[in-house]
Amino acid sequence: QLQLQESGPGLVKPSETLSLTCTVSGGSISSSSYYWGWIRQPPGKGLEWIGSIYYSGSTYYNPSLKSRVTISVDTSKNQFSLKLSSVTAADTAVYYCARLGYSSGWYRFEAFDIWGQGTMVTVSS
Amino acid sequence: DIQMTQSPSSLSASVGDRVTITCQASQDISNYLNWYQQKPGKAPKLLIYDASNLETGVPSRFSGSGSGTDFTFTISSLQPEDIATYYCQQYDNLQVTFGPGTKVDIK
Numbered sequence: 116q117l118q119l120q121e122s123g124p125g126l127v128k129p130s131e132t133l134s135l136t137c138t139v140s141g142g143s144i145s146s147s148s149y150y151w152g153w154i155r156q157p158p159g160k161g162l163e164w165i166g167s168i169y170y171s172g173s174t175y176y177n178p179s180l181k182s183r184v185t186i187s188v189d190t191s192k193n194q195f196s197l198k199l200s201s202v203t204a205a206d207t208a209v210y211y212c213a214r215l216g217y218s219s220g221w222y223r224f225e226a227f228d229i230w231g232q233g234t235m236v237t238v239s240s
Numbered sequence: 241d242i243q244m245t246q247s248p249s250s251l252s253a254s255v256g257d258r259v260t261i262t263c264q265a266s267q268d269i270s271n272y273l274n275w276y277q278q279k280p281g282k283a284p285k286l287l288i289y290d291a292s293n294l295e296t297g298v299p300s301r302f303s304g305s306g307s308g309t310d311f312t313f314t315i316s317s318l319q320p321e322d323i324a325t326y327y328c329q330q331y332d333n334l335q336v337t338f339g340p341g342t343k344v345d346i347k
Contacts, residue, residue, distance in 0.1 A: 152336070162276075162284065162327055164336035175334050178241060211283055215336075224331040226274040228295070230283035 117142040119212050119231035127206075127238050133199040137212030137231060144193045145170040150215040152227060153186060153197045155208040163208075167215050167224070168195055202238045209233040242266050242330055244339035252347040259315040261342045263306075263328035271307045272332045277324045278341075284327065288313065320346060 123135035137151065144151060152167035166176035168186045176184050180199070188195040199206060211233045216225030243266040253259050263273065271291035276284040286295045288304035291311060301316045315322055323346060328339040 154338075161341045162278075162329075162338040164338065167336070177336075213283075216289075222334070223272065224334060224336065226286050226289040226295075226331070227276075227284070227329075228286050228289075230285075233283055 117214065117229055119214065119229060121210060121212050121231045121234040123234060123236070125235060125237060127202055127236060128240050129203055129238055130201055133197070133202050133206060133236055133238070135197045135210055135212075135234065135236070137195050137197075139193045139195075139214075144188065144195065145190050147219055148217060150175075150217045150224065151188070151195045152213050152215045154211045154213060154227070155206075156211070156233075157205075157208040165197065165199075165210075169217070204238050207236065207238045209235050242269060242332060242335065242337050244328055244330055244337050246328060246339040246342050248342060249340065250343040250345075252345050253318050254347045255318055255320060257318045259318050259322075259344060261313045261326055261328075261344075263311040263313065263339050265309045265311075265330055268308050269330045269332040272330055273304075273306070273311050274329045274331065275302075275304055275313045276327045276329060277322075278327065279324045287326075315344075318344070318346070 118140045120138045127133045150167040153165040168174045183200045185198040212231045213227040214229040245264045273291045275288040278284040292304045325341045325343045327341045
């Protein structure tokens, strides 16, 4: 069955760029029925959507993070990636990647139905 | 931006009790609402999609209802394994917002 796995450094210095990759296995990232998303959760807090990408490269971002976020896709590797620039301690969180259903006929998202296990990223010098 | 609120923020109930959580959107989102369960140290799990549809494999004691701005999530008979935090999530207009969550535990 489809699985997602996050990877990347667990520690990032303030003002630097956080980079994570999500590898999709057991299925193709190039499906017209799904976007692929990043969601984060600071310790003890709730979930925050960061953004989502289609296999074609089309992206949608959380307006509150848009100026610092870049999400990209590599269909040849069945991966998508997150870059978050100018990080501070407030960016310390568990970062999840997830599959997001997409209705191309209605141009709307659906639900995050498959999630990675999450990876903890700490911003500290 | 669409804001989501949930109430209560936490609750304690006995095994077998009926549990209800409400979620309110800051504007009309039709039925573009999902519910997730998150257990400590685990990724969220989709329970209800499109406000009222039960995800495959999810027990029937979980249900959802509502449309527009007001939504309800119900556990008809609370079980020990339902101890978790529950989040609503809207997906209108190609944007996503999660509610702040409701922590459910056993009294």
